[in-house]
Amino acid sequence: xxAGESYLALMGHILVDLEAEMKAxxxxxxxxxxxxxxxxxYQFGWDLGPDQAALYQKVSGKKARPVLMALVAQAVKGDYxxxxxxxxxxxxxxxxxxxxDDVMDHSPERRxxxxxxxxxxxxxxxNAGDGLYALAILASTRLIKQGIAPEKVVxxxxxxxxxxxWTAEGQILDMDFERRExxxxxxxxxxxxxxxxxxxxxxxxxxxxxxxxNEQIIxxxxxxxxxxxxxxxxxxxxxxxxxxxxxxxxSATTDIREKKKAFPILAAYEHANTADRAALxxxxxxxxxxxxxVQTVLMIMERAGAKSRTDQIARQYYDLALQHLESTGxxxxxxxxxxxxxxxxxxxxx
Amino acid sequence: xxAGESYLALMGHILVDLEAEMKAxxxxxxxxxxxxxxxxxYQFGWDLGPDQAALYQKVSGKKARPVLMALVAQAVKGDYxxxxxxxxxxxxxxxxxxxxDDVMDHSPERRxxxxxxxxxxxxxxxNAGDGLYALAILASTRLIKQGIAPEKVVxxxxxxxxxxxWTAEGQILDMDFERRExxxxxxxxxxxxxxxxxxxxxxxxxxxxxxxxNEQIIxxxxxxxxxxxxxxxxxxxxxxxxxxxxxxxxSATTDIREKKKAFPILAAYEHANTADRAALxxxxxxxxxxxxxVQTVLMIMERAGAKSRTDQIARQYYDLALQHLESTGxxxxxxxxxxxxxxxxxxxxx
Numbered sequence: 261x262x263a264g265e266s267y268l269a270l271m272g273h274i275l276v277d278l279e280a281e282m283k284a285x286x287x288x289x290x291x292x293x294x295x296x297x298x299x300x301x302y303q304f305g306w307d308l309g310p311d312q313a314a315l316y317q318k319v320s321g322k323k324a325r326p327v328l329m330a331l332v333a334q335a336v337k338g339d340y341x342x343x344x345x346x347x348x349x350x351x352x353x354x355x356x357x358x359x360x361d362d363v364m365d366h367s368p369e370r371r372x373x374x375x376x377x378x379x380x381x382x383x384x385x386x387n388a389g390d391g392l393y394a395l396a397i398l399a400s401t402r403l404i405k406q407g408i409a410p411e412k413v414v415x416x417x418x419x420x421x422x423x424x425x426w427t428a429e430g431q432i433l434d435m436d437f438e439r440r441e442x443x444x445x446x447x448x449x450x451x452x453x454x455x456x457x458x459x460x461x462x463x464x465x466x467x468x469x470x471x472x473x474n475e476q477i478i479x480x481x482x483x484x485x486x487x488x489x490x491x492x493x494x495x496x497x498x499x500x501x502x503x504x505x506x507x508x509x510x511s512a513t514t515d516i517r518e519k520k521k522a523f524p525i526l527a528a529y530e531h532a533n534t535a536d537r538a539a540l541x542x543x544x545x546x547x548x549x550x551x552x553x554v555q556t557v558l559m560i561m562e563r564a565g566a567k568s569r570t571d572q573i574a575r576q577y578y579d580l581a582l583q584h585l586e587s588t589g590x591x592x593x594x595x596x597x598x599x600x601x602x603x604x605x606x607x608x609x610x
Numbered sequence: 611x612x613a614g615e616s617y618l619a620l621m622g623h624i625l626v627d628l629e630a631e632m633k634a635x636x637x638x639x640x641x642x643x644x645x646x647x648x649x650x651x652y653q654f655g656w657d658l659g660p661d662q663a664a665l666y667q668k669v670s671g672k673k674a675r676p677v678l679m680a681l682v683a684q685a686v687k688g689d690y691x692x693x694x695x696x697x698x699x700x701x702x703x704x705x706x707x708x709x710x711d712d713v714m715d716h717s718p719e720r721r722x723x724x725x726x727x728x729x730x731x732x733x734x735x736x737n738a739g740d741g742l743y744a745l746a747i748l749a750s751t752r753l754i755k756q757g758i759a760p761e762k763v764v765x766x767x768x769x770x771x772x773x774x775x776w777t778a779e780g781q782i783l784d785m786d787f788e789r790r791e792x793x794x795x796x797x798x799x800x801x802x803x804x805x806x807x808x809x810x811x812x813x814x815x816x817x818x819x820x821x822x823x824n825e826q827i828i829x830x831x832x833x834x835x836x837x838x839x840x841x842x843x844x845x846x847x848x849x850x851x852x853x854x855x856x857x858x859x860x861s862a863t864t865d866i867r868e869k870k871k872a873f874p875i876l877a878a879y880e881h882a883n884t885a886d887r888a889a890l891x892x893x894x895x896x897x898x899x900x901x902x903x904v905q906t907v908l909m910i911m912e913r914a915g916a917k918s919r920t921d922q923i924a925r926q927y928y929d930l931a932l933q934h935l936e937s938t939g940x941x942x943x944x945x946x947x948x949x950x951x952x953x954x955x956x957x958x959x960x
Contacts, residue, residue, distance in 0.1 A: 289775065295786055296779045360740065364733040383714040384782055386736060390710065391778030393743060397771040401764055410760035414751055417767060421747040425639065428741030429646045435733055436645055 267597045274330045274340060278323055281344040282351065285399040292391075299380055299388040300395075302373075303355055319371045324605065325463040326351045331601060332467030332481050334594035343470045345402040346416050350463055352396035353420060357427055357459075359389040364435070396420070408470065416466050423462035430455025437521050445526045449490060449573070457489035477588050484584035484602075491577035491606045497522040498570045501561070516557050519544055523573065525557070528566040536560045578606050617947045624680045624690060628673055631694040632701065635749040642741075649730055649738040650745075653705055655721075669721045674955065675813040676701045681951060682817030682831050684944035693820045695752040696766050700813055702746035703770060707777055707809075709739040714785070746770070758820065766816050773812035780805025787871050795876045799840060799923070807839035827938050834934035834952075841927035841956045847872040848920045851911070866904050869894055873923065875907070878916040886910045928956050 282304065286297070301307045305320040326347030330340035361367070362375040363385045369375055377385040400420060403413045433451040437443045464485035468478040500515035501524040515522045529540060540560055543553050561567060581602060585595075632654065636647070651657045655670040676697030680690035711717070712725040713735045719725055727735040750770060753763045783801040787793045814835035818828040850865035851874040865872045879890060890910055893903050911917060931952060935945075 292775065292779050293783055296782055299782075357740075360736060364736065383785055386710060386714065387778050387782045387785070390707075390740075390743070391775050391782070393740070394771045394774035394778060397747060397767060398775065401768050401771075404761075404764055410764050411754075414754055414760050414763050414767075417747060417764075418751050421744045421751075424744035425642065425741050425748065428737050428744060429642050432646055432649075432734055432737045432741070433643055435737070 267600050270331075270334070270594070270597055271327060274327050275323060277341070277344055278326050278330070278347055278351070279320075281348045281402075282399075285345070285348050285352075285395065285402060288402075289395060289398070296388065296391055299376055299384065300392055302379070303359060303370075303376060303388075303392075305371075319373050321351075321355070321371060323347075323351055324601075325354055325460060328460065328485065328598070328601060329463040329467035331594055331598045332464050333471045335588075335590050335592060335598055336468055336477065336481075337471035338592075338594075340467075342403075342406065342408065343467055345406060346400055346420075346466050346470060347463075348402075349396045349400035349416075349420055350459065350466070352392050352399055353424055354459060356389045356392040356396065357431075359385050359392065361431070364431075393424070403470075412470060415469055419462045419465050419469070423458040426454040426458035430458070442529065443521055443526055445523060445530055445569075445573070448521070448523060448526050449494075452493040453486060453490050456493045457486040460489035460492075461486035477590070480584050480588045484581050484588075487577045487581035487584060488602050488605065491574050491581060494523050494570060494574040494577065495606050497524055498567075498574060500524075501558070501570070502567060513554050513558070516554050517549055519549065524561055524566045524570045527569045527573075528557075528561040528564040530564075531566070531569065532560055532564040536563060574606065578602070617950050620681075620684070620944070620947055621677060624677050625673060627691070627694055628676050628680070628697055628701070629670075631698045631752075632749075635695070635698050635702075635745065635752060638752075639745060639748070646738065646741055649726055649734065650742055652723075652729070653709060653720075653726060653738075653742075669723050671701075671705070671721060673697075673701055674951075675704055675810060678810065678835065678948070678951060679813040679817035681944055681948045682814050683821045685938075685940050685942060685948060686818055686827065686831075687821035688942075688944075690817075692753075692756065692758065693817050695756060696750055696770075696816045696820060697813075698752075699746045699750035699766075699770060700809065700816070702742050702749055703774055704809060706739045706742040706746065707781075709735055709742065711781070714781075743774070753820075762820060765819055769812045769815050769819070773808040776804040776808035780808070792879065793871055793876055795873060795880055795919075795923075798871070798873060798876050799844075802843040803836060803840050806843045807836040810839035810842075811836035827940070830934050830938045834931050834938075837927045837931035837934060838952050838955065841924050841931060844873050844920060844924040844927065845956050847874055848917075848924060850874075851908070851920070852917060863904050863908070866907050867899055869899065874911055874916045874920045877919045878907075878911040878914040881914040881916070881919070882910055883913075886913060924956065928952070 283306075286300075286306075298307075305316045308316045308319070329343050329347045329350060333340040333343040358370060359376050362370055363377045363382050367375055368378055375385075376388065380388070397417060397420070400416055401413065403416065404410060430451050430453075434455055437448070437451065461482045465478055465482035468481040472478065497515065499512070500520070500522055501513060503512045505512050516525065525540075529537060532540060540557065543549060543557060546553070549557070582599070585598065585602070588595075633656075636650075636656075648657075655666045658666045658669070679693050679697045679700060683690040683693040708720060709726050712720055713727045713732050717725055718728055725735075726738065730738070747767060747770070750766055751763065753766065754760060780801050780803075784805055787798070787801065811832045815828055815832035818831040822828065847865065849862070850870070850872055851863060853862045855862050866875065875890075879887060882890060890907065893899060893907060896903070899907070932949070935948065935952070938945075
């Protein structure tokens with residue numbers, strides 16, 4: 261980053277370069293049938309023409325993980341070009357998990373458009389996700405051509421795959437929680453640490469390991485990102501119960517209405533008095549919750565101190581994340597940008 | 611292979627060593643939640659106790675791909691220990707595709723036991739498959755610890771991932787064929803070459819590339835295996851229409867009854883006279899086929915020469931496969947074992 265170059269300008273450069281590298285990785289696999297690309301192009305908004313730039317902005321995704329990876333590389337080594345292929349791999353992996361998750365959650369929309377399964381059916385969505393996973397690993401091997409030592413490339417692939425394994429396991433735990441009667445907040449934090457934290461951890465870890473051999477720095481960035489991922493998810497849960505709809509674009513109380521086993525309700529269960537806990541159990545045994553039911557749940561949450569507990573846990577992991585970031589000892593413009601990025605991710609809509 | 615050691619003894623050694631390496635790769639990931647391992651252990655028969663050895667034999671799978679990889683390594687380098695981790699990776703990938711395929715095909719059984727989705731539901735099956743895919747890549751990186759050069763490990767991962775990408779694309783094509791009105795035999799062969807051929811190709815290619823730097827030999831083994839995979843699938847289609855139930859354990863005419871778009875029916879479509887083609891179209895537009903309908907289809911197939919055409923295509927790819935095998939110029943006991951393996955795979959139940 262040039263001295264004085266703004267945070268937004270740096271982000272802009274990274275996004276443009278990532279986009280170009282994504283297209284290059286796609287181009288390498290042009291022999292793969294158009295029916296595969298039709299689905300995958302749609303996921304990334306590559307089906308849109310140059311005259312649909314505004315829509316493209318909405319549907320192409322914010323690429324938070326590769327951007328974080330690039331920022332870490334910039335902070336550690338003063339450049340990010342050498343991590344772009346790994347960033348693309350991570351973005352492909354992330355999108356593979358989104359495509360599969362949308363099928364499983366029956367979520368009709370993704371980034372303001374119908375989700376893939378609504379257009380091509382559940383199974384073709386699963387197949388396209390599987391292919392995108394393979395494409396991700398192939399994208400990461402492009403690092404070889406870019407002069408990265410093969411030992412490092414293998415470590416990148418290990419970090420990426422370990423993140424994928426934890427993410428799949430976290431998703432299994434999450435779906436298992438839905439059918440279980442009770443889940444502790446501690447179990448929940450473990451689950452989101454696996455399901456939401458490990459790919460963000462991989463992002464920062466890979467950004468660092470491609471930029472230094474200092475294992476302490478590599479680990480510190482990884483831990484920073486994992487804790488940031490947990491903070492982000494708990495904060496997201498907070499907004500799902502008490503968010504400002506105007507600011508978040510997500511209806512407050514959505515999670516309650518959908519009876520999602522998110523942090524606030526689990527905290528309420530854990531700390532409610534006996535009568536309230538029985539009331540919660542009865543409400544959550546119902547098929548659906550009425551407006552009045554939602555208000556009752558909110559009141560019980562209030563009495564159990566769920567709001568402040570949720571806020572406190574999000575802040576606690578955010579603070580931990582920042583401590584890990586500081587422990588790297590790195591101080592420069594890009595490191596400042598990482599802090600801004602983290603703040604943007606977690607503090608949004610406070 | 612010791613001089614004079616039999617084909618079966620070599621196969622036995624390979625299977626024992628593969629099994630040990632699979633367990634070692636599992637052991638490395640012991641921190642992953644038991645709920646993940648419960649599903650994956652079941653897939654490999656690792657849930658069975660030592661007193662259930664007979665059942666274990668039935669449910670643990672024949673491991674054809676890693677066995678082929680080991681045989682190629684043995685033929686090229688006189689040893690197979692150095693490819694075991696890659697073989698395990700391939701076996702994990704293969705099982706990930708089986709788990710997903712069983713969900714999509716709604717197949718209730720796998721290896722004489724209920725399929726995973728019947729026990730844990732569709733989505734946990736998809737999740738476990740996703741995790742197994744990541745585990746496969748991680749297993750392949752164990753080659754590093756075993757002294758394989760990182761450049762080679764990256765090539766192994768590329769070969770594996772390219773196979774996975776083609777397999778996913780082939781599966782997309784296959785499901786697309788089911789909804790299309792007409793599919794040519796040429797399109798069908800392309801599809802099975804991707805869906806069934808590319809992972810077998812990866813098996814032989816990886817076995818060779820970990821054992822030699824001779825690119826011509828590496829490519830020849832790969833092409834041998836891909837053509838073998840095509841021959842196997844077309845032969846399987848033959849048996850699905852005209853197999854001897856007593857020998858194959860698969861009811862002849864099953865594929866016809868299920869209206870599967872397999873090679874024989876596509877060949878019949880392609881070569882039937884106008885009246886027969888119209889009759890076929892009418893029959894396949896029906897919801898189900900009666901016994902009489904199946905007999906009519908068989909008669910039309912007979913008239914169109916579908917039986918001899920199917921047989922001919924299977925033999926043609928088998929011959930091509932053997933030509934590629936010969937082109938390696940390698941002649942030893944292990945190469946003989948590869949030939950026996952190929953014969954067993956394709957010629958079964960002639």
